[in-house]
Amino acid sequence: MRPISRGSASLPACAASLLALACLGRAEAADCAFEPQGGGRVATVVDARSFRLEDGREIRLAGIERAGTDRTSATAALSAIVTGRDVILHGEDDSPDRYGRQPAFVFAAGSEHSVQSELLRRGEALVSPDIADKNCAAALATAEDAARDSKLGIWADAAAIKNTESPGDILAAIGQFTVVEGRVLSVRQAGTITYLNFGRNWTRDFAATIPRRIIPALESAGLGPKSFENRRIRVRGVVTSRGGPRIEVFRVGQIEVLGGK
Structure with a gap:
C-alpha cells in the first residue's frame, strides 16, 4: 500500500x-x-x-x-x-x-x-x-x-438518450454531458476537423466533430471515421452549439457503434 x-x-x-x-x-x-x-x-x-x-x-x-x-x-x-x-x-x-x-x-x-x-x-x-x-x-x-x-x-425516461432526429432536444442540453444516438448521414473533412453529420443542414442538425489528432487513436481501435458512414452510433460528451448542436470527440470511448448498416 x-x-x-x-x-x-x-x-x-x-x-x-x-x-x-x-x-x-x-x-x-x-x-x-x-x-x-x-x-x-x-x-x-x-x-x-x-x-x-x-x-x-x-x-x-x-x-x-x-x-x-x-x-x-x-x-x-x-x-x-x-x-x-x-x-x-x-x-x-x-x-x-x-x-x-x-x-x-x-x-x-x-x-x-x-x-x-x-x-x-x-x-x-x-x-x-x-x-x-x-x-x-x-x-x-x-x-x-x-x-x-x-x-x-x-433510463426510465425514453428521452435519456437524445435522438439526432430531434436536434432541438439536443440543443436544450447545451453545457451538459449527454448521450446522443442516430445514423451518420455523411463524413466530411474541413481543415483539421472531421465532421460526422447526422443531417443535411449544418445550421440546425447535430454533428460530432473529430480533431485530426484523434484520428490515429480511432483508427487503431478499428473506428476510422469513414467507417461510421450510414452506421448507427452513440456519442457521449458535452453538448455545444456551432450552428447546430455539436459534441467534440476527444477520446475513443466517446463513440460506440450500435449495429449494422
Missing part, C-alpha cells in the same frame, strides 16, 4: 482499520483494479460525484459523469451507498485536481463493486470516456448497460 500523502495526522488512530480496508480493496477492485491510495470514513456527501472523509479530504468519483439534470436523486443515491461507511480509494496516483479534490475509484467496505459501478447499475450516473484502462472502462460500461436495459434511474 502506498503511503497516504494527505490526512496523515489521523494515521496512527486508524492504521489497523486502513490496512484491513486496503487488503479488502485489492480483493474487490476487479472492475477498476488500480493501486490502493488509502481510505477513511465518509463524513458527508457534497454532491452527486463527491464526498468528504472525516479527515477533511474531498474525494471526487473518477470514471463517471452526472446523469441528467436531477442532481437530488443522484446525490441521494451516493449518500445511501457511502455515508458513514469506511471506504478504500484506488487510483493511479492521489494527486488532487485543481479544486483540491482527490479523484479515485472507491470501494465501500463489504461491497463487491466500486461505488461508481453501484451508481451506474442504479441509473444514477453515466460512464465517462476519460478511462484509459480498458478493463475498467468495460466493467463500468457493463454496469451502465444493465441499468439501461432495465430502465432504471434516468
